[in-house]
Amino acid sequence: MSNLMSTSITTFYVISIVLYLIATLFFGATVRDKNVESKAKKRNYGKIGITFTIIGLVTHIVYFILRWIASGHAPVSNMFEFVTFLGMSIVFAFIILYFIYKLDILGLFALPIALMILAYASMFPTDISPLVPSLQSPWLYIHVTTVSLAQGILAISFVAGLIYLIATIDQTVRNKKTIWLEIIMFSIFLVFGFVIASSTFSLTNYEVEFEYIENIQGQEQVLVAEYHMPPIAGVQKEKMPEVLTEGRMDPLFSTPSWMQGADSGRKFNSVIWSFVVGGALYLVARLILRKRVSAWIQPFLRNVNTDLVDEVTYRAVAIGFPVFTLGGLIFASIWAQIAWDRFWGWDPKEVWALITWFFYAAYLHLRLSRGWHGEKSAWLAVIGFVIIMFNIIVVNLVLAGLHSYA
Amino acid sequence: MDKIKCECGHINPEGTVLCEACGKPVEGNQHIEGNDNQKLLNMRYDGSARRSQTYNRRIVDKVWTFFSSVKVGIWLIVIALLASGIGTIFPQAMYIPADAPNRDPAVFYEDYYGIAGKIYYQLGFHEMYSSWWYLIVIALIGISLVICSLDRFIPLRRALKMQKPKRHNTFLTRQRLYSKSENISEEEKQKVVESLKNQRYKIVEEDGHVLAEKGRFSRWGPYVNHIGLIIILLAALLRMTPLLYLDDYVWVREGEEIIIPGTDNEYYIENKKFTLEVYDKDDPRFKDALEKAGEVHKGYTTEVKISKVKEDAVVGAADELEVVKTDKLMMNHPVKFDGYTLYQSGYQENEFKTMYFDVVKANDENQEVIDSIEVDLRNPEETYELADGLRVQMEQFYPDYALEDGQPITKTKYPRNPAFVFSVFPPESDEGELSFLGIGQNIDPTGENEYQLVMNKMPETLYVSGITVRRDYTIPLFIIGAAIFMIGVTQGMYWQHRRIWLNPNKGNLLMAAHTNKNWFGIKKDLEKAIEGTSITMVEDQQEIDK
Numbered sequence A: 001m002s003n004l005m006s007t008s009i010t011t012f013y014v015i016s017i018v019l020y021l022i023a024t025l026f027f028g029a030t031v032r033d034k035n036v037e038s039k040a041k042k043r044n045y046g047k048i049g050i051t052f053t054i055i056g057l058v059t060h061i062v063y064f065i066l067r068w069i070a071s072g073h074a075p076v077s078n079m080f081e082f083v084t085f086l087g088m089s090i091v092f093a094f095i096i097l098y099f100i101y102k103l104d105i106l107g108l109f110a111l112p113i114a115l116m117i118l119a120y121a122s123m124f125p126t127d128i129s130p131l132v133p134s135l136q137s138p139w140l141y142i143h144v145t146t147v148s149l150a151q152g153i154l155a156i157s158f159v160a161g162l163i164y165l166i167a168t169i170d171q172t173v174r175n176k177k178t179i180w181l182e183i184i185m186f187s188i189f190l191v192f193g194f195v196i197a198s199s200t201f202s203l204t205n206y207e208v209e210f211e212y213i214e215n216i217q218g219q220e221q222v223l224v225a226e227y228h229m230p231p232i233a234g235v236q237k238e239k240m241p242e243v244l245t246e247g248r249m250d251p252l253f254s255t256p257s258w259m260q261g262a263d264s265g266r267k268f269n270s271v272i273w274s275f276v277v278g279g280a281l282y283l284v285a286r287l288i289l290r291k292r293v294s295a296w297i298q299p300f301l302r303n304v305n306t307d308l309v310d311e312v313t314y315r316a317v318a319i320g321f322p323v324f325t326l327g328g329l330i331f332a333s334i335w336a337q338i339a340w341d342r343f344w345g346w347d348p349k350e351v352w353a354l355i356t357w358f359f360y361a362a363y364l365h366l367r368l369s370r371g372w373h374g375e376k377s378a379w380l381a382v383i384g385f386v387i388i389m390f391n392i393i394v395v396n397l398v399l400a401g402l403h404s405y406a
Numbered sequence B: 001m002d003k004i005k006c007e008c009g010h011i012n013p014e015g016t017v018l019c020e021a022c023g024k025p026v027e028g029n030q031h032i033e034g035n036d037n038q039k040l041l042n043m044r045y046d047g048s049a050r051r052s053q054t055y056n057r058r059i060v061d062k063v064w065t066f067f068s069s070v071k072v073g074i075w076l077i078v079i080a081l082l083a084s085g086i087g088t089i090f091p092q093a094m095y096i097p098a099d100a101p102n103r104d105p106a107v108f109y110e111d112y113y114g115i116a117g118k119i120y121y122q123l124g125f126h127e128m129y130s131s132w133w134y135l136i137v138i139a140l141i142g143i144s145l146v147i148c149s150l151d152r153f154i155p156l157r158r159a160l161k162m163q164k165p166k167r168h169n170t171f172l173t174r175q176r177l178y179s180k181s182e183n184i185s186e187e188e189k190q191k192v193v194e195s196l197k198n199q200r201y202k203i204v205e206e207d208g209h210v211l212a213e214k215g216r217f218s219r220w221g222p223y224v225n226h227i228g229l230i231i232i233l234l235a236a237l238l239r240m241t242p243l244l245y246l247d248d249y250v251w252v253r254e255g256e257e258i259i260i261p262g263t264d265n266e267y268y269i270e271n272k273k274f275t276l277e278v279y280d281k282d283d284p285r286f287k288d289a290l291e292k293a294g295e296v297h298k299g300y301t302t303e304v305k306i307s308k309v310k311e312d313a314v315v316g317a318a319d320e321l322e323v324v325k326t327d328k329l330m331m332n333h334p335v336k337f338d339g340y341t342l343y344q345s346g347y348q349e350n351e352f353k354t355m356y357f358d359v360v361k362a363n364d365e366n367q368e369v370i371d372s373i374e375v376d377l378r379n380p381e382e383t384y385e386l387a388d389g390l391r392v393q394m395e396q397f398y399p400d401y402a403l404e405d406g407q408p409i410t411k412t413k414y415p416r417n418p419a420f421v422f423s424v425f426p427p428e429s430d431e432g433e434l435s436f437l438g439i440g441q442n443i444d445p446t447g448e449n450e451y452q453l454v455m456n457k458m459p460e461t462l463y464v465s466g467i468t469v470r471r472d473y474t475i476p477l478f479i480i481g482a483a484i485f486m487i488g489v490t491q492g493m494y495w496q497h498r499r500i501w502l503n504p505n506k507g508n509l510l511m512a513a514h515t516n517k518n519w520f521g522i523k524k525d526l527e528k529a530i531e532g533t534s535i536t537m538v539e540d541q542q543e544i545d546k
């Protein structure tokens, strides 16, 4: 790839991220209630916010197309590209639901979630990778983009559920509910921790390389792991890593051997750094706020129409479920049939798609009965998103299967 | 049967909760839908008489009632979900890595995962998805689907057919969206009706009572999608029969033509050539990625020729073949013929095709080549006549050489590790000099040989292509099931059944509305409909059950 091309691609990506950040600020302005008189003003903030979001999405799409042209295949073929696409899908789904319900508060939560997904994407190598034979099928793109779109829509259900919970859960007591809600908040801090740690070390150009032996289909190959953060956890000791870079700290311990995904040592190290930095941030936040983070946010959501938010939680699943079925099960089967001669093979990734599908089917059935609206429904929406994230994070980090193409 | 006559004159079946025609709650049946202590009526099945809620005496009734409960259905789904998840904790037996020291499940799980692995294996979780109890859970979901759908679909359809625009007061006041307006003129009402018509509502009017309805067909969505699921489950069941589903595997060497297994000896396949392509390391697009990953395969191609045995061939005679198809078989590009499908599934590179030996004088330091022989390993010749009257004779050939109890043997008939015993006959001599040659071995047993065979040129290898043979007559059934499922969910999720009632009552106009989902949408419809009239907007009477 020529340098010019690669620079312009990156530029579009960065612009879209900046635009999403600006949009988030405007959506944030809609919940500030310093001057109650200016309802119209707030509505304007919402309009500006959605405008920035749309322009951001357009630049994001331009980025996508440019990368497509550069690589010659749709850029959804490795983890970086796939997760980036998911971030884009969340923004897209948010825009759709925004235009149905005109809920500004959705933007304040949906865009940061999308940004975190984009941050998570940067954990994976950003190089354009060649396609191994099983991935050389148009069904790959069709399958992956549809699944990702569905996950984006379902993520909005999570966003609405989260808003519902923060707005309604009684924060004056300490119980299971407030603790779990706080755990969700904490995990958001972890992502911030990751972003801060990785961008700090990348500004200082930190790099340390390990050579290690990986058994690939019965053949031992020597591979190199590039760490961009100081190695707290080194490559699995079973893989006999050796440091190639001089003058760097020695790993404090090595990655457990049951983490079998590609490049899991480096990823595990990033997770640890996220906990270190994110945990520190969280502690600081608690010290400053002197209450739970969710309790601190709650007053800002005072004017939110929680019934409408509850409806969004459900509606997003109603819209996303058929798309997920189509992309995650039907298109996936078509591709598997053509590529691996069986449309269903109980590969972990396939099973987790099935689990996600079962889960949302159960959710829809529960919504049919009394007593499963409102808070319970919101918790379920959160769990659904946890399953989706599990699919993307744990299944890739720990379980190695046909799909672990990163 | 105890039919129930409503005050509106309609005769309802036993077990009805809300009169099919006017919606008046049937006294004594309100507990069925849990309406007794609630302000709002449960409208999910329009208060129709469901078998499961009506009869509960015989054992059949009890079974029916059990399976028609959505709660039971949800539990079954949750159990299937949890079991599926457990099945991914450790790899399933079929995914035990090929390079594991011991692939026997009884050993593997304990070896790799310790005590947890042992328990996992002993509980049979290593073959979760074909375990009898997993299959039973799936089958129960199927039964539940059928019963549940029948239980609701039939009465619901009947109730929706019987409904009248004139509704009982209680029915209207106990809807989630309801309003009462005073002094509404007929024009105003007609204006609303017009507007609803423009919003594509179907209007039924009776003595000034109006029912506006749209999207009723979306009510059938769940039943349609459940039919799709049932078809898929049936297809999965049929797939267990060999008649409808054949799955075989064949290894074909380059240049070899063999019978395709599973085809009743009717078809032959020839592997004309196998090609393995790798990505060019210098491709500017992938340079960075390739530097990290090493060699990355780009494609596998087998050029295949499929032939069919001629039908009128004489019994016992060698098969006479006619070519059915020649094609390139690649990953993501299966080859189909006469109902069978071939897939490129694997390859091996560990077989030799041709080996080259040079004959030299044993004591010649320059190793001057006198002559060479070329051994075609699939069809080795026995003697090779060479220059200078030399003659080489192949005494023994071990295609896949190994030592067993000190004796040379061949493990298979395939040239994976070829070894030979040659005799070299000097010119005009009857006495051969024995030597043993193999990969990396060249032994002169006597140490007195005058001539020597040496391998100066790399042997040529050949590829063996691994091909899956499939014939699957259930696939169309899966496709139909999936298509019906998609139609059903789309119909149920992207459309909604909305109804609006306008009933004059003692000089007032009662307006009520119901939708099966998307209340936000129906409220917008109503706002638009009453625009420019003095009709009161409906109030949302729902209190969310927490």
Ligand code: HEM
Residues within 6 Å of the ligand: A358, A361, A364, A365, A368, B044, B067, B068, B069, B070, B071, B072, B073, B074, B076, B077, B141, B142, B144, B145, B148, B149, B152, B219, B221, B222, B223, B225, B226, B229, B489, B492, B493
């Ligand atoms: C994995 C299996 C299943 C899937 C994917 C599935 C899917 C669906 C979907 C998408 C809906 C529509 C929900 C809505 O409109 O909000 C639905 C409705 C329904 N399902 Fe299932 N279902 C499954 C199994 C079952 C089972 C086992 C039962 C039996 C207990 C059942 C009973 C029902 C009922 C009663 C409805 C509601 C119909 C209505 O209210 O109009 N489903 N199902």
